[in-house]
Amino acid sequence: MIILYGAGPGFGLPEISPYTMKTAVQLRMAKLDFVVLQAMPAQSPKGQLPFIDDDGELVADSTFIRLHLEWKYGFDLDTGLDARQRADAWAIERMVENHFGWTAAWPRYFMEDNFQRGPARFFDQLPEERRPGMLEAMRSRVATNFRAVGITRHEPDEIEWLGTRSLQSLSAILGEKPYLMGDEPSGVDAIAFAQLAGLLTPHFDSPLRRQAEGFLNLSAYTDRMMARFYPDFVWSRVGILEAA
Numbered sequence: 001m002i003i004l005y006g007a008g009p010g011f012g013l014p015e016i017s018p019y020t021m022k023t024a025v026q027l028r029m030a031k032l033d034f035v036v037l038q039a040m041p042a043q044s045p046k047g048q049l050p051f052i053d054d055d056g057e058l059v060a061d062s063t064f065i066r067l068h069l070e071w072k073y074g075f076d077l078d079t080g081l082d083a084r085q086r087a088d089a090w091a092i093e094r095m096v097e098n099h100f101g102w103t104a105a106w107p108r109y110f111m112e113d114n115f116q117r118g119p120a121r122f123f124d125q126l127p128e129e130r131r132p133g134m135l136e137a138m139r140s141r142v143a144t145n146f147r148a149v150g151i152t153r154h155e156p157d158e159i160e161w162l163g164t165r166s167l168q169s170l171s172a173i174l175g176e177k178p179y180l181m182g183d184e185p186s187g188v189d190a191i192a193f194a195q196l197a198g199l200l201t202p203h204f205d206s207p208l209r210r211q212a213e214g215f216l217n218l219s220a221y222t223d224r225m226m227a228r229f230y231p232d233f234v235w236s237r238v239g240i241l242e243a244a
């Protein structure tokens with residue numbers, strides 16, 4: 001049995017970590033049995049979630065997990081795509097993960113309201129005296145990462161503009177199709193969906209979320225993916241959820 005380690009459900013989402021959601025969706029696309037358990041990033045061989053335990057073999061990083069699963073279990077999440085379409089899918093995935101994802105995560109970590117109702121709760125289960133230290137360490141790690149990537153060198157409205165450019169691109173690529181690469185979902189849909197759901201969840205408000213709501217094909221796509229891969233999850237994009 002494959003064990004997928006992630007952050008767990010929360011924030012109006014079946015899984016808080018978009019990269020874990022990507023892997024969970026890809027496991028569902030491949031119809032492989034798996035269970036999801038909660039873990040801390042430090043427990044992962046690469047210091048980030050997700051990672052899997054596949055019969056004793058630990059594999060970290062969603063892209064390498066996909067590679068491992070496709071190779072070991074003999075399936076192809078890009079079935080039916082030609083070489084050019086596969087190249088497009090990879091380019092879209094890189095845009096979503098290495099650019100858009102940062103602009104979508106920025107409101108969670110750098111808008112104080114969102115931070116308090118979101119990441120600040122990560123350590124709620126720890127004894128009270130340990131929480132401030134852990135929170136400070138997380139804030140500092142996140143600040144270093146965002147600065148290294150370059151995102152926090154920009155003003156908030158510039159970050160929104162960058163995120164909106166990616167939303168526009170995704171919306172144009174999707175067009176009237178049900179999924180990014182055509183009539184059936186392929187590998188790249190898993191991360192596009194996970195990042196969009198993470199932005200559209202009503203648990204967090206932000207100017208970029210408002211922008212995303214304006215791309216009606218993207219919000220319908222997010223709903224379609226949620227219904228297909230998380231049919232039992234009660235998903236709503238409406239309003240602003242109260243913090244738990």
Ligand SMILES: N[C@@H](CCC(=O)N[C@@H](CS)C(=O)NCC(=O)O)C(=O)O
Nearest residue numbers: 017018019041048049050061062063
């Ligand atoms: N390239 C990685 C990115 C994973 C990632 O960013 N994971 C986040 C949670 S969604 C994480 O563990 N962050 C903690 C950290 O970077 O310290 C993948 O595709 O799995």
